[in-house]
Amino acid sequence: MANVSRRGMLGFAGGGAALGAAGFAGGWGASHAAADEKPSPGERTYDFFGEHQAGIVTPAQDRLYFATFDVTATTRDELESLLRAWSLAAERMMRGETASDEATAYDAPPADTGEAEDLPPSGLTITFGFGPTLFRDEKGKDRFGLADKQPKELRELPHFPADKLDPRRSGGDIAVQACADDPQVAVHAIRNLSRIAFGLAAIRWAQLGFGRTSSTSTSQATPRNLFGFKDGTANIKAESRDVVDDHVWVGRGDDPKADWMAGGSYLVARRITMHLETWDRSSLREQEAIIGRDRPEGAPLSGGKEFDEPKFDVKGRGGEPLIAKNSHVFLAHPKNNGGAQMLRRGYNFTDGNDALGRLDAGLFFLAYVRRPSHQYIPMQMRMSREDALMEYLKHTGSGLFAVPPGVPKGGFVGQQLFTS
Numbered sequence: 568m569a570n571v572s573r574r575g576m577l578g579f580a581g582g583g584a585a586l587g588a589a590g591f592a593g594g595w596g597a598s599h600a601a602a603d604e605k606p607s608p609g610e611r612t613y614d615f616f617g618e619h620q621a622g623i624v625t626p627a628q629d630r631l632y633f634a635t636f637d638v639t640a641t642t643r644d645e646l647e648s649l650l651r652a653w654s655l656a657a658e659r660m661m662r663g664e665t666a667s668d669e670a671t672a673y674d675a676p677p678a679d680t681g682e683a684e685d686l687p688p689s690g691l692t693i694t695f696g697f698g699p700t701l702f703r704d705e706k707g708k709d710r711f712g713l714a715d716k717q718p719k720e721l722r723e724l725p726h727f728p729a730d731k732l733d734p735r736r737s738g739g740d741i742a743v744q745a746c747a748d749d750p751q752v753a754v755h756a757i758r759n760l761s762r763i764a765f766g767l768a769a770i771r772w773a774q775l776g777f778g779r780t781s782s783t784s785t786s787q788a789t790p791r792n793l794f795g796f797k798d799g800t801a802n803i804k805a806e807s808r809d810v811v812d813d814h815v816w817v818g819r820g821d822d823p824k825a826d827w828m829a830g831g832s833y834l835v836a837r838r839i840t841m842h843l844e845t846w847d848r849s850s851l852r853e854q855e856a857i858i859g860r861d862r863p864e865g866a867p868l869s870g871g872k873e874f875d876e877p878k879f880d881v882k883g884r885g886g887e888p889l890i891a892k893n894s895h896v897f898l899a900h901p902k903n904n905g906g907a908q909m910l911r912r913g914y915n916f917t918d919g920n921d922a923l924g925r926l927d928a929g930l931f932f933l934a935y936v937r938r939p940s941h942q943y944i945p946m947q948m949r950m951s952r953e954d955a956l957m958e959y960l961k962h963t964g965s966g967l968f969a970v971p972p973g974v975p976k977g978g979f980v981g982q983q984l985f986t987s
């Protein structure tokens with residue numbers, strides 16, 4: 568079916584090819600509703616084109632499907648053609664269209680896999696990132712003539728104490744983060760990108776996430792993670808433009824040999840298994856002491872309300888600080904990390920259970936930073952050694968990706984790398 572929009576099939580007003588690329592990064596799709604009519608959340612769209620990729624400061628959607636791909640293409644032209652084809656499809660799907668406008672012959676496989684055909688765009692964002700192995704293989708060989716443009720910050724993450732990484736859930740040449748308010752829309756996006764990549768790239772590992780564990784906008788309520796605590800209170804919010812500029816976007820001149828990254832960011836992905844059964848057997852007092860905040864409100868244990876600053880010098884009975892020095896919040900707070908902040912965008916996950924009936928569940932930690940070497944690695948190193956929360960966690964998957972800047976209208980993702 569050529570140029571048939573998913574919503575067109577449902578008969579929504581304004582659906583179909585007439586939609587154009589009218590979505591706003593961070594706003595409503597202009598053509599989705601008359602000016603006096605508020606679009607339903609399902610009708611929300613974000614623009615694929617713009618200064619920065621969507622899916623970073625975009626208000627975190629409810630669902631995630633994340634995948635990394637191993638590139639099997641062998642030439643730079645093939646890699647470029649993959650990114651061009653992916654960009655065309657991603658732009659369409661973010662508008663709520665099918666992945667391709669190609670007509671399907673009855674005797675050929677359909678050009679779109681079809682499971683999202685009756686579904687609205689659901690705020691889908693598709694965000695691409697490049698892993699270190701896209702630039703150099705494990706022997707250091709330049710794979711696509713791009714090695715001299717590999718950013719200094721894009722190195723394999725070091726081994727952190729207590730890491731139990733599964734190589735089948737780690738690494739990858741290209742990461743794709745699909746977020747949407749409907750899980751089927753997110754899965755459809757990755758599945759169609761995988762299909763388009765046939766012969767050029769194949770999925771290495773994937774993770775489904777439900778329930779965001781962060782708010783990235785002041786318009787959002789703080790959600791809870793699987794430990795039952797509010798998560799995302801002190802996160803960077805999109806509205807704090809100066810903080811985002813300082814801590815999230817790579818600046819021109821940050822890395823002169825990799826200036827193609829200006830306006831991009833670095834994505835840290837960590838699959839963190841949470842020992843829920845052990846946590847559920849610990850007292851509320853202990854749980855709160857480990858986090859450094861109370862469970863009902865998410866307020867710092869030093870007093871006040873959720874959004875009040877933690878006061879680390881306030882002491883309680885016996886002269887002990889109310890927020891313990893080995894609590895998660897103490898160890899993660901910018902004051903104790905040379906001012907480092909990160910934009911967290913993680914999700915809860917469950918992947919079945921083990922033979923003892925324990926859930927394989929946790930938090931798929933995603934964070935965007937301007938300089939991983941300053942904003943993530945030292946904090947993780949210290950947490951892995953000192954954080955009381957670590958007793959309940961196991962890091963089982965990992966990846967670091969350079970997320971290129973936004974795509975100019977009509978262009979393709981990562982084009983700055985190929986043209987710089």
Ligand SMILES: C=CC1=C(C)c2cc3[nH]c(cc4nc(cc5[nH]c(cc1n2)c(C)c5CCC(=O)O)C(CCC(=O)O)=C4C)c(C)c3C=C
Pocket residue numbers: 792794796797798799800801802837839841858860865877895896899900901908909929930932943946947950960
């Ligand atoms: C290295 C970075 C971080 C990892 C890994 C991490 C894992 C993780 N966190 C929670 C639960 C909470 N985290 C909270 C705050 C918080 N966490 C990090 C960093 C990492 N977390 C930061 C930078 C902060 C903000 C600290 C601050 O500025 O005060 C909170 C408190 C609420 C909040 O501010 O978001 C909770 C709760 C889990 C369960 C987890 C791994 C599974």
Ligand SMILES: [Fe+2]
Pocket residue numbers: 895899
């Ligand atoms: Fe945290």
